[in-house]
Structures are given as structure tokens and as C-alpha cells.
Amino acid sequence: xxxxxxxxxxxxxxxxxxxxxxxxxxxxxxxxxxxxxxxxxxxxxxxxxxxxxxxxxxxxxxxxxxxxxxxxxxxxxxxxxxxxxxxxxxxxxxxxxxxxxxxxxxxxxxxxxxxxxxxxxxxxxxxxxxxxxxxxxxxxxxxxxxxxxxxxxxxxxxxxxxxxxxxxxxxxxxxxxxxxxxxxxxxxxxxxxxxxxxxxxxxxxxxxxxxxxxxxxxxxxxxxxxxxxxxxxxxxxxxxxxxxxxx
Numbered sequence: 001x002x003x004x005x006x007x008x009x010x011x012x013x014x015x016x017x018x019x020x021x022x023x024x025x026x027x028x029x030x031x032x033x034x035x036x037x038x039x040x041x042x043x044x045x046x047x048x049x050x051x052x053x054x055x056x057x058x059x060x061x062x063x064x065x066x067x068x069x070x071x072x073x074x075x076x077x078x079x080x081x082x083x084x085x086x087x088x089x090x091x092x093x094x095x096x097x098x099x100x101x102x103x104x105x106x107x108x109x110x111x112x113x114x115x116x117x118x119x120x121x122x123x124x125x126x127x128x129x130x131x132x133x134x135x136x137x138x139x140x141x142x143x144x145x146x147x148x149x150x151x152x153x154x155x156x157x158x159x160x161x162x163x164x165x166x167x168x169x170x171x172x173x174x175x176x177x178x179x180x181x182x183x184x185x186x187x188x189x190x191x192x193x194x195x196x197x198x199x200x201x202x203x204x205x206x207x208x209x210x211x212x213x214x215x216x217x218x219x220x221x222x223x224x225x226x227x228x229x230x231x232x233x234x235x236x237x238x239x240x241x242x243x244x245x246x247x
Contacts, residue, residue: 006097007050013074013091013099014040014054015136020069022137025062032139034058034066035124037149038102039182041140044131045192046185048229049178054101057124063087063103070101112152113159117208119152143193144200147186151211154179158214180217180224184235187242188228202246212247215239 014036025033035058036044039051058066067089070076076089079100088102104110106125109118128139140146157176160166187193205212218224219239225232 004050006052006093006099009093009096010052010054010099011040011050013101015134016074017054017056017066017070017101018136018138020066021058021062024065031125032128032130033062034139035128036138036140037124037146039178041146042150042182042185044133044138044140045143045146046188048185048191049181049227052097052099054099055104056101057104057106057108057121060105060107063105067103076101110152112208112210113156114163115210119149124149142197142200143186143195144197144204147183147196147201148204148208148211150179150182150186151208151214154183154214154217155211158217177221177223177227180221181227183215183218184224184228184230184238188238189241193238193242196242198245201242205246212243215243 018034018036021034034056036055037057038053038055039049040054043050067076067078067087070089070091071078074091076091079088079090088100090101091099093099104121106122108121110121111118123145124141127142127145129142130137130139132138141149154176157166157172157179161169161172161176166172185191187196205215216239219236220232221235222232225235228235230238
């Protein structure tokens, strides 16, 4: 994990949330009650960076109870801003910064920017697996689904930036760089990327062909490669290998 007080504080909050869910909610025979997505899910597979924000998918009931707990017991406040995709809360830590937690539900269908297609968040539960990070057990999507969500995030950000619809272009550009780095982290064969479900990726790229542009972008974007910690040549090799196997 990067030696950053805010990233470390974010991980501590994530740990608290997962333990709270285990203690208060318990198991669900139909699958995990809460699934971690976003940057911390990538970290669970390839701990190259970490994340500032926490992105969770759960049921409407658990979302309401957990948000109430975080406000009442942890000092969070409810927020609604353009940098949260769904409903969320924010914790301000003096001299450190802000931690944002974004909550989606399994019922949500997330539209792709500028395209009449969507990603149904139930897939995060259907294709979830259990991992252990530190001493915390958590559910997260398999690499293929997580990669699809990261390709979508990068597609949406680039589309908003190109169309001039981003409310904070500088922030969104930074998030796009992180998304591209996360894509590399998920598919790098030297860091577990060779375990990805190639059949799922092949089907997804055939069905959502416009995402191939984002995959190619991850292999040619200098800022994304630098964030991941490789040179541009290596980034191109990582992406090229996956494309050879799936397209």
C-alpha cells in the first residue's frame, strides 16, 4: 500500500465496515450481503496502490442501516455531489482529508455514457468470490467482472470529458488515469492477471465492442502506465497479451 495517511485511513474505515456487516448482518445463503468494488477491490488482487474512496454494492436495507451507523457512530455526513455515482457519506479527517463511501445496490442498472447499454450490478453478487486482505475477509467480483467495471468507468469518464459534460474535469482526468492503471493491475500476467476468465472477457468485448478502445488506451497512456509503475512498452505488452487471447 502507498504510504499515504489518507489511503491508510480509508483502509481502516473499510475494515470497520466489513466487520460491522459481519457482526450485524451475518451470512446470506443467496450470496454475499455486501461486495467491494472499485480501487480497493483491485488492491485485493494486486496491491500496487490502494484507494482513497470506498465503493460498495449491497441491498437497499443494508445500505440504509450502514449509512445510519456511519453517521451516528463514525462521524460521517450524508453527501450528494457529482463525484459520487450513487448515494454516499463522507468523513472529514482533520489534517488528512476526506474519505467518501459510495453505495450502490444489486438492483441497479448502470448505463454506459452515450450508449444504450447498461451494466447490471447483480453480476457483482453472482460472480463474487471471497478473499482475505490483512485479517479481513471480504467479497469482491472476480477479476473479469471487476475489469469490465473498470473499463466502463474509464469509458464513462472519457466520454464526459470529450463531450464537455464533466463538472470537474481536472478531478475526472485524475480518476481516469487511476482507472487505466487499475486495468493494467487486473490483467498483468505477472501479478495474477493470467487467472482472469478469458471466456467472460471475450464475450464482454464482443458484446460491448466500444470498450476495446479503452483497453487499447490502457496500453498506450503514459500517465496510466506511470501510475501502475511500468513503462509504456510494458503497458503495451500487458494489454497486447490479453487482446491476443480474447479478440
